[in-house]
Amino acid sequence: MSQSHGRPAAYYRTLTRLLVLFVMVVSLVPLIFSGAVILYEFDRAYQSKVEEHLEVLINKHRRTIDAFLTDRLADIRVLARSYPVVTLNDPAFLRAKLSLLREEYGGVFVDLGLVNPQGRQVAYAGPFNLTGADYATAQWFKQAQAGEHFISNVFAGLRGSPHFIVAAKKRLMGLDWLLKATIDFEAFNALVEKLRIGETGFAFILDRSGSFQTKPRQEVALSGGAWRELLRQPLDGGKVTIVQRPDPVGREMIYAAAPLKNGSWVICAQQEKADAFSLLLGAQRMAIAIFVLGGIVIILVSLLLARRLVNRIAEADTQKEAMNEKMIEAGRLASIGELAAGIAHEINNPVAIMVEEAGWIEDLMSEEGPLSEETLAEIQRAVQQIQEQGNRCKQITHKLLSFARKTDPTVKEVSLNGLAEEVIALVSQKSRYAGVRLETELTKGLPRVAASPSELQQVLLNLVNNAVDAIDSEGGVVTVKSSPENGWVKLTVTDTGMGIAPANLARIFDPFYTTKPVGQGTGLGLSICYGIINKLGGEIKVTSAKGKGSTFVVLLPAISQSGAAPAPEPAAQS
Numbered sequence: 001m002s003q004s005h006g007r008p009a010a011y012y013r014t015l016t017r018l019l020v021l022f023v024m025v026v027s028l029v030p031l032i033f034s035g036a037v038i039l040y041e042f043d044r045a046y047q048s049k050v051e052e053h054l055e056v057l058i059n060k061h062r063r064t065i066d067a068f069l070t071d072r073l074a075d076i077r078v079l080a081r082s083y084p085v086v087t088l089n090d091p092a093f094l095r096a097k098l099s100l101l102r103e104e105y106g107g108v109f110v111d112l113g114l115v116n117p118q119g120r121q122v123a124y125a126g127p128f129n130l131t132g133a134d135y136a137t138a139q140w141f142k143q144a145q146a147g148e149h150f151i152s153n154v155f156a157g158l159r160g161s162p163h164f165i166v167a168a169k170k171r172l173m174g175l176d177w178l179l180k181a182t183i184d185f186e187a188f189n190a191l192v193e194k195l196r197i198g199e200t201g202f203a204f205i206l207d208r209s210g211s212f213q214t215k216p217r218q219e220v221a222l223s224g225g226a227w228r229e230l231l232r233q234p235l236d237g238g239k240v241t242i243v244q245r246p247d248p249v250g251r252e253m254i255y256a257a258a259p260l261k262n263g264s265w266v267i268c269a270q271q272e273k274a275d276a277f278s279l280l281l282g283a284q285r286m287a288i289a290i291f292v293l294g295g296i297v298i299i300l301v302s303l304l305l306a307r308r309l310v311n312r313i314a315e316a317d318t319q320k321e322a323m324n325e326k327m328i329e330a331g332r333l334a335s336i337g338e339l340a341a342g343i344a345h346e347i348n349n350p351v352a353i354m355v356e357e358a359g360w361i362e363d364l365m366s367e368e369g370p371l372s373e374e375t376l377a378e379i380q381r382a383v384q385q386i387q388e389q390g391n392r393c394k395q396i397t398h399k400l401l402s403f404a405r406k407t408d409p410t411v412k413e414v415s416l417n418g419l420a421e422e423v424i425a426l427v428s429q430k431s432r433y434a435g436v437r438l439e440t441e442l443t444k445g446l447p448r449v450a451a452s453p454s455e456l457q458q459v460l461l462n463l464v465n466n467a468v469d470a471i472d473s474e475g476g477v478v479t480v481k482s483s484p485e486n487g488w489v490k491l492t493v494t495d496t497g498m499g500i501a502p503a504n505l506a507r508i509f510d511p512f513y514t515t516k517p518v519g520q521g522t523g524l525g526l527s528i529c530y531g532i533i534n535k536l537g538g539e540i541k542v543t544s545a546k547g548k549g550s551t552f553v554v555l556l557p558a559i560s561q562s563g564a565a566p567a568p569e570p571a572a573q574s
Contacts, residue, residue: 016310023302028295035291039284046280050254054197054269054276055240058258061195061203062267065260068191069151072108072183073166075101077149080168080179088114088170088179094125101181110163110182115141117175126182128159140165144178151261154185154213161185164213189214192267198278201271205260206231213265220270221248226255231266235259244273324531325409327511328458331528335461336400346396346429350389357382357389400426411536413559414451416489417442420480423460427468435475436468443483447558455532462525463493463552470497470550488538489558494551500544508542529554 079097080088087093094112101109111126119136135141138157144150150167157163167180192214195203204220205213210231220227226245235241240258247253252273260267274281361382364375371379424438431438449456460480467478476496483490500508511527533540537557544550 012310012314015313016306019306019309020299020302023306024299027298027302031291031294031298035287039287042283043280046277050276051242054242054254054256054271057195057197058203058240058256058267058269061192062258062260065191065205065267068188069166069261072105072181073149073151073168075105075109076166076179076181077168080170085114085170085172085177088177089123091123091125091131094123098125098181106187108184108187110184112179112181114170115167115178115180117177130158133158140167141178144169144180145176153207153211153264164188195269197269197271198275199272200275201254201269203267203269206266206268208264208266220268226253226270227257227268230255230257230268235263235266237263321409324528324535328455328528328532331462331525332454332458334525335458335465343396343400343429345433347393350392353389354386357385409452409455411450411452413448414453414456415446415448416456416482416491416556417444417446419453419457419460420482420491423457423464424480426461427464430465431468431478434468434471435473436471437475437477438464439477439479441479441481443481446482447484447489449489449536449556450559451536451556452532456536459529459532459554460491460493462529463554466525467493467495467497467550467552470495470499472498476549484558485555487558488555491554491556492551493554494549496549499546499548500542500550501546505542505544509540 083093094114098109098112101112111124111128111130113121113125113130113133114123115135116122119134119138119141121130121133121135124131124133140150140152140155143152144167148169150165152164152167154162154164162185163182164185165180165182167178170177170179192203192205197203202217202219204215204217206227207213208231210227225248226243229245230241230243233241235257237259240256242254242256244252244254254271254273254276256269257266259265361379364371364379364382367375420440420442424440428438464478464480471478478496479492479494481490481492481494509526509530530540533554533556539553539555541553541555542550543553
């Protein structure tokens, strides 16, 4: 970016960075915040959906398995209540009933047997030779004797393969007989084994001690972790307990458990969290990719917009600077117009003297005969007078031409005292006609300031001209002072004029605002002063009291080798 007139390129680079930062903050913060909220809420909703789905599956299979066990037990209870012990003690009768049950339930029942009160199986129908088997010391027999009916845990027993039995008590002559049936383990296991959840989810059944009641799964770690925690706590019979824990190898897992068989068994399910939330993770990765892509687009667009906007600002600044220079030039021309009357009168006197002296020379030269020594001396005096008045005119026009040169905005090191003295000389003739006495109190050794000499001269001329104009026909005093002040250079222009009304003070630096009569002021002078001083990094202030005069104070940064303004010296007064 090229440097605009009056402002360094670093200013526009800083402005570009600030605009980019502002657009990024305004755009990205809501995007990131809304994205985080959406992802969080979506994560919660999806997690709730996964848990609800898992709960529905577990509850459905829990009801199916409970119904299976209850129905098989009910079949045996009906059989036990329908026939006397004598009939049940007939192996042929048991074979007939077993055949009927197998036809009805597709081989779920493996065998039937009647166990006497001493634990010996007195009648048996099935594929094994278990007639006369002694169950007196078997754990299931002791547990079955404690109630009216019983469903055992899975155990190997005499046949050496996993199975479980359902039994119903039959009372005869005060003694308890048991009609028992063995349930096919494969058929029961199929009820759970077919339950698949995603790619990695499966189900199984444990008893409260942690023993498998279905086919053991190598993937299940029972010795520690989540299952030990779940089996120890009382499970709510009406709900599915779901927890998320890492497994022994560090994989995040989802564990679900619900009680079966009046709480003595637990139907369990586990699934890798990455599998359960695979769609969520995919959606999150897609959302993050969109956010990142959107962020990159926002950054690029903000860079492009900021550069275009700053270029427009730089062009506007350049146009504004050009307009300001034109205004300063217009103000300078207006000032020249105001000075014109005084300058014309200042030149008119020496010109009149020169004309008079020239006429006197002509009269002397018209005398007849040779010129006397006295005449020659008089002619020489008249010529000297013409030369002196001509030099006076030359100095006056030189000052006017010096001021009338086109404004140069180039910043240089400027002596404020020197400019003040030049302006005082320009305005002196006008002030004499107005009955105004000009006084200066310029501090010697004043630090220089960085400014355009022609622009700063314009400021001083406007302030002094306004001060002279503010004094009425009765006359007054305009005092110009300069002094250093804490690293600044201070210039004050004070008049003893009519002062400014408080209502006008707030608008006094507005363009085209003037309190002078129509035709005597453009309203640009103080506005131009304000613009120039503000551009130089200074301040301009005014204090005024109605009827007591006004004081304009200009503060400009001082240029000093040590970086600090020198100590003030005694003021010189003229």
